């Protein structure tokens with residue numbers, strides 16, 4: 223067939239049916255690995271997914287002298303930070319543009335070495351994604367930040383001390399930055415307007431196991447009492463709720479029935495409400511959640527993406543494909559990032575009717591505060607999709623293209639597949655397990 227390892231051809235029209243397992247969250251595991259730098263003794267992380275961000279962070283930890291070994295169980299990693307050392311900028315630079323996690327090395331490296339060099343960040347291109355909240359917070363802890371032509375360099379001439387910080391927006395990354403820096407800072411830290419995503423609470427659990435004293439107070443306030451030293455942890459990473467939402471949307475769009483092992487109800491509540499409103503059904507079991515299309519027409523919905531406990535921005539792209547099959551007009555207000563509907567162009571090419579309003583839309587019913595840069599997508603359905611050649615633009619958009627190919631009549635060639643492995647472990651194998659009809663030669 224002559225496909226590269228970055229391409230797949232999907233023969234659409236076959237419902238996904240069967241069981242797959244999700245493992246630890248892409249949005250927790252790499253951060254837990256960074257936390258291991260803070261311990262005096264080795265840490266063990268279980269349920270680590272095989273996704274590319276893990277490899278990037280492992281590479282950076284190794285460059286800084288952390289000894290990494292793998293356990294017998296798949297997904298068990300051990301990190302020994304006994305000999306943390308300064309790494310060469312050129313070696314660190316080799317990881318530039320590959321992930322957003324390196325920014326979280328700031329606090330731990332400043333504590334361990336008194337200096338840090340952070341390469342230019344990667345991650346999905348879905349908006350400007352500035353790091354001003356991170357740098358402002360680090361300066362409040364006493365860090366001196368120097369921006370270099372590539373990357374940033376930090377020092378802490380007088381050590382790091384507790385700070386009072388209020389985030390302009392409950393940023394996930396900036397909250398994690400404050401947590402990873404405050405736990406060993408001298409004195410107390412009060413963080414207001416913090417993000418409280420389940421992955422952040424899991425990171426707090428890890429830090430508490432290490433000996434940190436962190437109180438999550440009402441109204442997005444997190445209070446940290448700095449301690450003198452931390453030990454290693456042993457932790458089973460929280461499941462990947464973005465992956466769960468993605469496979470659930472795939473089941474719905476293809477008229478299928480998928481049991482997602484490892485999914486838990488509490489972290490999925492907001493998604494489950496929407497899934498039901500659209501016309502999907504689910505059953506919560508102890509070992510996972512079964513998602514299926516019960517027959518009949520899917521219904522349109524209006525959604526505003528938001529910080530937790532709102533509807534997560536990373537869930538909208540896979541769901542949009544299912545909404546192309548709903549009877550009526552759905553609207554998605556994207557309030558977290560400024561440019562997250564680029565993926566809809568290719569869906570329109572396949573026959574969808576999606577109109578993007580770059581400055582957002584007025585809506586009297588809405589419950590999420592309007593943001594200056596928000597956008598809206600209006601999806602009119604149902605529209606049959608037909609096969610096309612489409613190129614993955616980013617992680618979640620990429621997964622939505624797989625769903626579109628599975629839903630469409632005929633053949634869809636999806637290229638630039640590698641990006642999807644940033645967040646979906648063994649997705650080709652999982653497609654196979656669910657009975658998808660495709661050609662992949664990688």
Ligand SMILES: CC(=O)N[C@H]1[C@@H](OP(=O)(O)OP(=O)(O)OC[C@H]2O[C@@H](n3ccc(=O)[nH]c3=O)[C@H](O)[C@@H]2O)O[C@H](CO)[C@@H](O)[C@@H]1O
Pocket residue numbers: 248249250322323349350351352353354355356357391392393394395396417529534535536558559560
């Ligand atoms: C690796 C990881 O965990 N990625 C997740 C994390 O990204 P990430 O941590 O990068 O997302 P943030 O919560 O920080 O970003 C939210 C918003 O705040 C803005 N902002 C953020 C930091 C800053 O210094 N200045 C600033 O303006 C961003 O541009 C964005 O508009 O949370 C996002 C929101 O749930 C998810 O979509 C990503 O999957």
Ligand SMILES: C=C(OP(=O)(O)O)C(=O)O
Pocket residue numbers: 322344345346347464536617618645
């Ligand atoms: C935006 C995402 O990830 P990252 O922050 O790693 O780019 C995502 O997971 O959809």
